[in-house]
Amino acid sequence: RKPTEVGRFSLDGNRKFHHDRSEMTCFCPPVREKALLYNLDLNDGYNSNRYIKRDENVKEKLDHMLHWFLLNKNRFDVKNDEKGENVIGSSPDFLLWRGHLTKMMCTPFEKREGWKMAIQKLNNTIYISEVETEESRLRRLNRTDRESLMTYWGTRFEGYMTGNFPKPGHAPKPMDQTSSKETITNTNRAFCSVLRSRLHGRHSLVYGAEVDCCHPVDVVTPPDSYIELKTSRIFTSPRQETNFYKFKALKWWAQSFLAGVPQITCGFRNDSGIVTELCDFKTLDLPSKTYAWDAHTCLVFLDNILQFVKEKCNGSNAPNWSKVGMLTYDAQKQVIIYDNLDSEEFCFLPDWFLKEMQ
């Protein structure tokens, strides 16, 4: 089922939770002046005091989503809302981040990167929270300067596309390419949409998704008005374009499809990090561009894996509020392993959440 937005929240420059849209920005690319091509320097602000980086050693796990869930708990209890307003329905089968669903969904075509998901169950809801694998932790700690710079390019591009953080309802004022160079890049800031969806009629899902920006004019409602921003290297051979659809487009499609985001705007850059062209991709068109992967396989796989998790959560010794299960994808062997863990190490449901829910 197409996802519907049931809530939203923001994380500010200090990573503090706000139950509002304060961090939502509008799509508002800089004016191109007379030239046909853009000349957006993604290196701008790197290694300067205009770059404030989120502390990646802080593991937030599901916390922000749990916070949102508590604030909206009564909307999941149909009986409690007498007026019938604001009702979302019964508690979901699963509560997690969209990124976790993306990873699970892309697994049939993923031969390189494994993943690890911790699982807990409370009342009738299964909570899933990703655990960093040893390989990805080592990759993060040994990131080269070039890799760090390229990560920055992606966030700097978002800054160019959203101008001076214009807010919905206010006419966006596109800047010229020079004045937009005062932008501060703070990766703590995020606007998240909370979506509700149902998969193959049998799994109800509630998940949070970080959304890059929205259309400046309210012609359609969220998530139809949202736009995902990406950067990619300009194609210099037909082979590069083929490979783009074969590999990168799968992740782009899965991520935006899950959040119901219809459009992906890509800034095509050269090896020096200069974006010269913008190109729009329609999320729903991406699967038809390649035979290397297909949407149906991804969705059936996701449905099966969620069913598998549900079954594991029903047996004796199953995960609960004090006990955690671990689902691991070994990409080398291409197998998924499930374990019930005895240690509390990976329990991620915090005491403040358990206290309110029990």
Ligand code: 0WD
């Ligand atoms: O393991 C994870 N993926 C976790 C993510 C664990 C705990 C929390 N989070 C948070 C992220 O910090 C963010 O606030 O979840 C939120 C994102 O949720 P999502 O929508 O489920 O994430 P995903 O679809 O993977 O990524 C969406 C965007 C990324 O956009 P691009 O275009 O790069 O795919 O969220 C940002 C990023 O802009 N993002 C991150 N930025 C820096 N470091 C990260 C990260 N680890 N993860 C997501």
Ligand code: CA
């Ligand atoms: Ca993005």
